[in-house]
Amino acid sequence: MELNSRLQFPALDTDALRARLPDGQIKRFAAGDVILEEGAQADCCYLVLSGRVQVSRRRSSGKVIKLAEVPAGEFFGEMGLLSGLERSADAIALCDAEVVQLLPGDLSGLIEAGDPLAMQLGYHFASTLADRCGQMLQLLAESPATSPKKVDKKDDEEMPMDVRQVLHEVYSLWAI
Numbered sequence: 001m002e003l004n005s006r007l008q009f010p011a012l013d014t015d016a017l018r019a020r021l022p023d024g025q026i027k028r029f030a031a032g033d034v035i036l037e038e039g040a041q042a043d044c045c046y047l048v049l050s051g052r053v054q055v056s057r058r059r060s061s062g063k064v065i066k067l068a069e070v071p072a073g074e075f076f077g078e079m080g081l082l083s084g085l086e087r088s089a090d091a092i093a094l095c096d097a098e099v100v101q102l103l104p105g106d107l108s109g110l111i112e113a114g115d116p117l118a119m120q121l122g123y124h125f126a127s128t129l130a131d132r133c134g135q136m137l138q139l140l141a142e143s144p145a146t147s148p149k150k151v152d153k154k155d156d157e158e159m160p161m162d163v164r165q166v167l168h169e170v171y172s173l174w175a176i
Contacts, residue, residue: 012124014049014073016117017100020110025101029093036091042080044103048072051097057089069094078125081107 018026026049029035035046038057046053048070055068055076067089070076076091081104102121110118 012047012073012120013117014047014100017047017121018049020115020117021100021102021106025103025106027099027101029097029099031093031095033093033097034090035093035097035099036077036080036087036089038087038090040087042077042083042085042087044101045075045077045081046091046099046101047075049098049100051099052094053097053099054092054094055089056092075124075128078128082125 027035027046029051035053050072052072053070053076054066055070056064056066058064068076070091077087079085080087081102107118107121110121
């Protein structure tokens with residue numbers, strides 16, 4: 001007997017979220033607009049209502065590395081909201097985008113009011129974080145402790161993996 005161990009969380013009701021938040025928390029961005037900047041203090045997160053947002057980091061060389069593309073119905077910036085740490089990446093609108101800005105008080109206000117939307121948000125955050133943990137563990141499991149490249153042409157010695165590359169890939173899962 002095969003068991004499906006994945007919990008099926010209810011879909012987030014974006015219309016209900018929009019209705020419960022002040023109009024000022026709905027933000028519109030044109031293609032190319034910067035929504036979040038790496039290094040800025042995190043004080044909110046965003047739910048994409050329409051459009052797409054790219055999450056990326058800029059290396060010291062100036063090269064931009066795309067970490068993720070966030071479609072409508074998904075959050076970005078929730079790690080900053082939950083941790084209060086600085087932003088770890090930039091978020092830029094790929095096309096015209098409409099987002100809902102969630103402040104810490106919004107979530108705590110919904111929880112205190114016993115609003116079912118608070119549970120939906122909690123489920124959504126938990127599901128997102130569980131997916132990222134799973135991706136991280138998969139990445140680490142697939143990154144062998146050694147690479148097949150040999151050192152000094154000895155068959156029994158192998159070159160260690162590039163830890164920086166693996167950590168970069170793991171870090172990209174937790175961006176923003």
